[in-house]
Amino acid sequence: MLKKILLISAVVIIGLLLFFNWFKKDTKKHSPPATASYSHGSLKIDINYCQPAAKGRIIFGDEEAGALQPYGKYWRLGANEATTFENNQTIWFNEKELAPGKYSIYAYPGQEKWVIAVNNDWDRWGAQEADMKMDVLRTEVVANKQAEFKESLEINFSDKDSVGNVNLLIHWDKEQVKVPIKLK
Numbered sequence: 001m002l003k004k005i006l007l008i009s010a011v012v013i014i015g016l017l018l019f020f021n022w023f024k025k026d027t028k029k030h031s032p033p034a035t036a037s038y039s040h041g042s043l044k045i046d047i048n049y050c051q052p053a054a055k056g057r058i059i060f061g062d063e064e065a066g067a068l069q070p071y072g073k074y075w076r077l078g079a080n081e082a083t084t085f086e087n088n089q090t091i092w093f094n095e096k097e098l099a100p101g102k103y104s105i106y107a108y109p110g111q112e113k114w115v116i117a118v119n120n121d122w123d124r125w126g127a128q129e130a131d132m133k134m135d136v137l138r139t140e141v142v143a144n145k146q147a148e149f150k151e152s153l154e155i156n157f158s159d160k161d162s163v164g165n166v167n168l169l170i171h172w173d174k175e176q177v178k179v180p181i182k183l184k
Helices: 002-030
Strands: 033-040 043-050 084-087 091-093 096-098 101-108 113-119 135-144 150-157 166-173 175-183
Touching (some): 033 150, 043 150, 096 135, 113 175
Antiparallel strands (some): 043 084, 084 101, 091 096, 091 175, 113 135, 135 175, 150 166, 166 175
């Protein structure tokens, strides 16, 4: 009897693992993976995220209006797993010091400003909100609601200025935010 229970349990567990892996791969067809990279001298920054598309939906706005990403609500800055931010040197992330490491990065979009957070828990899948106790920094940036329309989420970096400073750009629909990054 115990062998039957163990065998059934093993089959169920293997079945669930196979289904979960298939589900993760299937969702990436709709929101493909993308990477944004920046390097200057020995500094290297990599952001890995998945690109959801607007598909005629209201992206940012009030929950009552049916916005996909309501103002003031947690957003993982992409789809599928958590968006990761990895830097190999200390940088100033919107005037806040960020040590080298691999992090998740997420946001709370607002009507005029966004809160951007960097968190130690980077290995997460799904839309569950990050544990704020693991945040290493939070910062506010102004939202530009008059940007050119982007069908799919795009995260990239602006060209560096004369001293090597750059902006992290997050752009989807007609909203864009810029997070200044300076070398320490």
